[in-house]
Amino acid sequence: MGIAAYDLSQHVIRPTLIYLGRHSPSAEALLLGAAASQSDLGSALDDSRGYGLYRIAALRHQQLWDRHLALDPELASQVRGLASQHAFLAAPHLELTVNLRYATAIAWLMVEAQKSPLPAADDLLGLARVWQQVFQPRGRLRDFIEAWKRCVGNVSQVA
Template identity: 30%
Template sequence: MGLDPHQLRDLIIRPTLQRLGYWTEAAEELVLGTAIQESGLRFVRQLGSGPARGLWQMEPATHDDLWLNYLNSRTKIGLNVLGPYSKPDAGRLVWDLGYACAMCRVHYLRCPGVLPAAGDHEGQAAYWKRWYNTALGAGTIEQYLANWQRVMGNA
């Protein structure tokens, strides 16, 4: 049994995205769907020997690249992501849900195009696959949709 997805959305995702200034209903759904797909809302470390961390299963190399090549030149959002801490640390992806959520949203911020609309789960699954999981990743659009349905039903 994992985290309650409604509590994760209402108590972590929405307030985090609002604090960053990048909340939309579509972004909220995509970030929630990414956590559902990536960790099943259960795992904070990649199973096996993989490096991914947190509910959003972000690899430390991706985390560091986001800071070096995106957040480094965007001081305001970078400070909002850091919160009370003074420097980025990929280890926080495991124990700080707000930080890991913020880094997932930042990952999507640097992707081109508009986020799929709220309720467009097929579009969100395709967007996740293209920009988060990538063509080389093992996840599929069908898995994303099945996992969303299993956890959220028609919500």
């Protein structure tokens, strides 16, 4: 059993996006759908394909820091502020599993780095396309939509 979609959205995704100054209903819906399709909203966090709620691979995590966050020290500092003080230094990728706000910030910045325009929050097919481009290049659009229906349900519950 994972995290309830409403709780994840209200207590993790939305506050993290607001903290980053990047909140929108579409961003919130995309990350909720990504968490649903990647890990069934946290039902399975331990996976060889990646870490945590969004299944972010260690290499992608490192590349985001090297190619995106390193170019914006203010944003890097803001994101680093979400990480655990000592644990991040010892095992930065593990932070993606144990720290939901940090993982959410990294997941959003992966989307941002891809420069994909976001569809409307209720456009599941459009959200699925962005998910596929950013999180699962070999994934099927219907996997995102089915995970959404299974884990999230009604779009109006989110925004």
